[in-house]
Amino acid sequence: MHDVWVAGAAMTRIGRRSEPLTDLMAEAAHAALRGAGLEGPDAIVVATMNPEEFLGDGNFASHVATHLGFAGVPALRVETATSSGAAAFYAGFALVAAGLRRAVLVVGGEKMTHLPTPKVSELIGRSIDPYERRYGATMPALAGLVTRALLARHAVTPREMAQVAVKNHAHGAKNPLAHFRQPLTVDEVLESRMVADPLRLLHCCPISDGAAAVVLAADRARVRVAGIGQGTDTLAVRHRRELTSFPATQDAARAAYAMAGFGPERVEVAELHDAFAPFELIALEDTGLVPPGKAGRATLDGETALGGRLPVNPSGGLKARGHPLAATGLAQLVECVWQLTGEAAGRQVGARVALAHSIGGLATSNWVTLLEAA
Amino acid sequence: MHDVWVAGAAMTRIGRRSEPLTDLMAEAAHAALRGAGLEGPDAIVVATMNPEEFLGDGNFASHVATHLGFAGVPALRVETATSSGAAAFYAGFALVAAGLRRAVLVVGGEKMTHLPTPKVSELIGRSIDPYERRYGATMPALAGLVTRALLARHAVTPREMAQVAVKNHAHGAKNPLAHFRQPLTVDEVLESRMVADPLRLLHCCPISDGAAAVVLAADRARVRVAGIGQGTDTLAVRHRRELTSFPATQDAARAAYAMAGFGPERVEVAELHDAFAPFELIALEDTGLVPPGKAGRATLDGETALGGRLPVNPSGGLKARGHPLAATGLAQLVECVWQLTGEAAGRQVGARVALAHSIGGLATSNWVTLLEAA
Numbered sequence: 249m250h251d252v253w254v255a256g257a258a259m260t261r262i263g264r265r266s267e268p269l270t271d272l273m274a275e276a277a278h279a280a281l282r283g284a285g286l287e288g289p290d291a292i293v294v295a296t297m298n299p300e301e302f303l304g305d306g307n308f309a310s311h312v313a314t315h316l317g318f319a320g321v322p323a324l325r326v327e328t329a330t331s332s333g334a335a336a337f338y339a340g341f342a343l344v345a346a347g348l349r350r351a352v353l354v355v356g357g358e359k360m361t362h363l364p365t366p367k368v369s370e371l372i373g374r375s376i377d378p379y380e381r382r383y384g385a386t387m388p389a390l391a392g393l394v395t396r397a398l399l400a401r402h403a404v405t406p407r408e409m410a411q412v413a414v415k416n417h418a419h420g421a422k423n424p425l426a427h428f429r430q431p432l433t434v435d436e437v438l439e440s441r442m443v444a445d446p447l448r449l450l451h452c453c454p455i456s457d458g459a460a461a462v463v464l465a466a467d468r469a470r471v472r473v474a475g476i477g478q479g480t481d482t483l484a485v486r487h488r489r490e491l492t493s494f495p496a497t498q499d500a501a502r503a504a505y506a507m508a509g510f511g512p513e514r515v516e517v518a519e520l521h522d523a524f525a526p527f528e529l530i531a532l533e534d535t536g537l538v539p540p541g542k543a544g545r546a547t548l549d550g551e552t553a554l555g556g557r558l559p560v561n562p563s564g565g566l567k568a569r570g571h572p573l574a575a576t577g578l579a580q581l582v583e584c585v586w587q588l589t590g591e592a593a594g595r596q597v598g599a600r601v602a603l604a605h606s607i608g609g610l611a612t613s614n615w616v617t618l619l620e621a622a
Numbered sequence: 623m624h625d626v627w628v629a630g631a632a633m634t635r636i637g638r639r640s641e642p643l644t645d646l647m648a649e650a651a652h653a654a655l656r657g658a659g660l661e662g663p664d665a666i667v668v669a670t671m672n673p674e675e676f677l678g679d680g681n682f683a684s685h686v687a688t689h690l691g692f693a694g695v696p697a698l699r700v701e702t703a704t705s706s707g708a709a710a711f712y713a714g715f716a717l718v719a720a721g722l723r724r725a726v727l728v729v730g731g732e733k734m735t736h737l738p739t740p741k742v743s744e745l746i747g748r749s750i751d752p753y754e755r756r757y758g759a760t761m762p763a764l765a766g767l768v769t770r771a772l773l774a775r776h777a778v779t780p781r782e783m784a785q786v787a788v789k790n791h792a793h794g795a796k797n798p799l800a801h802f803r804q805p806l807t808v809d810e811v812l813e814s815r816m817v818a819d820p821l822r823l824l825h826c827c828p829i830s831d832g833a834a835a836v837v838l839a840a841d842r843a844r845v846r847v848a849g850i851g852q853g854t855d856t857l858a859v860r861h862r863r864e865l866t867s868f869p870a871t872q873d874a875a876r877a878a879y880a881m882a883g884f885g886p887e888r889v890e891v892a893e894l895h896d897a898f899a900p901f902e903l904i905a906l907e908d909t910g911l912v913p914p915g916k917a918g919r920a921t922l923d924g925e926t927a928l929g930g931r932l933p934v935n936p937s938g939g940l941k942a943r944g945h946p947l948a949a950t951g952l953a954q955l956v957e958c959v960w961q962l963t964g965e966a967a968g969r970q971v972g973a974r975v976a977l978a979h980s981i982g983g984l985a986t987s988n989w990v991t992l993l994e995a996a
Contacts, residue, residue, distance in 0.1 A: 249720050249721045249722070250720075297680070298674050298680060300672050300674055300675050300745075300748055301674050304748065304752075305748055305752060306671070306672060306703060306745075306748030306749050307702070307703040307748065307749035307750075307857065307983040307986060307987070308701075309702055309987065310702070310703070310749075310854060310855075310857045310982070310983055310986035310987050311857050313854060313857075314751075314856050314857040314858070314861075314986075315857075319854060319855055319856040319857070319861075319986075320854055320855070320869075320873070321854060322852035322853070322854055323702075323854055323987065324700055324701070324702050324709045324712070324713070324852070324987070325700065325701045325702065326698055326699065326700055326701075326713075327682075327683070327698070327699040327700075327701060328681070328683055328684070328697075328698050328699065329680060329681040329684070335698045338698070339698065339700075339713055339716070342713070342716040342717050342720045342722055343716050345720035345721075345722065346623050346624075346716045346719035346720035346721075347719075347720075348623070348716055348719065371674075371680075374674055374678065374679055374680030374681065375680050375684075376681075377685075377688075378678075378679060478696035478698075479696070480684060480687060480694055480695060480696055480697055481684075481693060482688050482693040483681065483684045483685050483687075483688040483689075483693070484688070487688075487693075495694075499694070608681065608684070609681040609684055612681060612684035612688075613681070613683065613684050613697065613698070
């Protein structure tokens, strides 16, 4: 298997964007190519979760390739719900690792804010098992169920959960590309309106537009892909053995560490999927970055804040940087690259190994990717 | 790059099916796994073109994996419009070629006949450039435009085009899995009702339900993947330099032959994308299987019929076997495997090298795959 390098990484500002999605994707893609010093790629992998219903457009890989000015470059689309960006990164990785391609552009994005929020929620809800959906399950409702189980087991406290949002907003304030740049207090989180008891508005990530891109290359660059793993789980949450951890993350992490040949002890910065604040605490333990039962304490102690032992979501995470679905898995990796190459001005950690963790659906299709400075 | 083998291949009967798509995909997938002598795969690649709108379900890779009983197996979805099955085959190929996986299940399917035809047509039309769509372009309309250009250049005759449909229905009559099993006459084709002048109903493939699957493996099996290529083109048909051939097929063929290390002269059977009868004639020349300008003559002379020099679409092709979108690229490869392993009872060619050709959108994302008997 050939080594695979990240030769370029870029993303747009995340938030409410008025431009067409293809423009956002072009902005990210061309910036990533410039960073890689390339005129064009020899293949393109496109990540979008549901362009047919968000935008009314299909055949989206061709659509994007043409819009980028690369109509003649082979392009395909990869989708695993909300982790589509990470899945597309993996597909691009495989093409280079196999020796099939030498420079693959992976570009992901989503545009949703032009639609009414209930419509977006319904479309995202298509990721849920149809039977559970029929009974009214939405993503926040299922996440609320998970959070109730965490609280019932005393696995987390309301204060610890709130602190995740507070920390990530503090980080987002240092990221010029973040959707939310204003700090929050614990009280503001705890007093925000209820969304899916016990999850409140400020425990939840926003609906965001944006795009992110990387160039994966066979030629040595400053960052190497050290390991990638995917873990999966039953589509139906009612078929799970447990609710308070995600085996899909545990499996993904195990596979990524095995490929990398090292464990969580070498990870110095991480981007974790905090679509709902308690999910960051679950991910911290599922990835082995903190010992079981210690994620809440580590968060309250500032261990996962910028300046702490292991900064988590220096970008602001899904909570503050924002969550443009298929862009997110790639935006996490872009932040990891910037952290490894010293381009994360104002929030620079100084790390040699970074971990990105992305959740698809209600933890049905999770990815862990390890990047290492060369 | 590791050799990649097709260890199992299976498909459902194609046609109007009342079962849920996941049941059809399970039928094909489990039969392919049984053929490979495997309990389960170590990864799954799912091809569906638009399950969100055809079925109302997203996160479809997880959905399928869970339904197959493989909730714990890594799964992702690949989409390139109507060639999604071929694209998924390529993604699975890359995983094995890179050494990332040892046995990948690639399963594709589509279910559409429960929807009204105008709705299906509208949804398939999302593959067309948005500007052209706004002016009323549909897939048959654009194919009609291509056919007009062919006729205007005297590149094909009405009789040659009709003969493609007649031949493929004759082949379909020998395939127990085909959507249409009744023979046609040239007169019936030429007298069928007009769909998109000059294309008539019997020039066009039907709307079909069905699924197909293959197992791609690192361990030697009876069929080897000799070469794969993708070619692409502008999303907008108005941006093309020519209408009477498809550069996306020419590029795909060139890449596939280069990987295989041989040319069209070794191909002894082919499955070509005949969603519209004249497309088979274009593909015959674009893939180099017959010399430029000779496809119509070769068809009239029976060269491409069972018993001829180079049987094309022994399965019946999209025209008669049917066209369940994302299943089609895989169904073509299943037929190729059966031809190479002597399992195509009643329509057996006796070939050592087979070629499959799949078109995504209006020739924006085309694939050519070469299989070789070991």
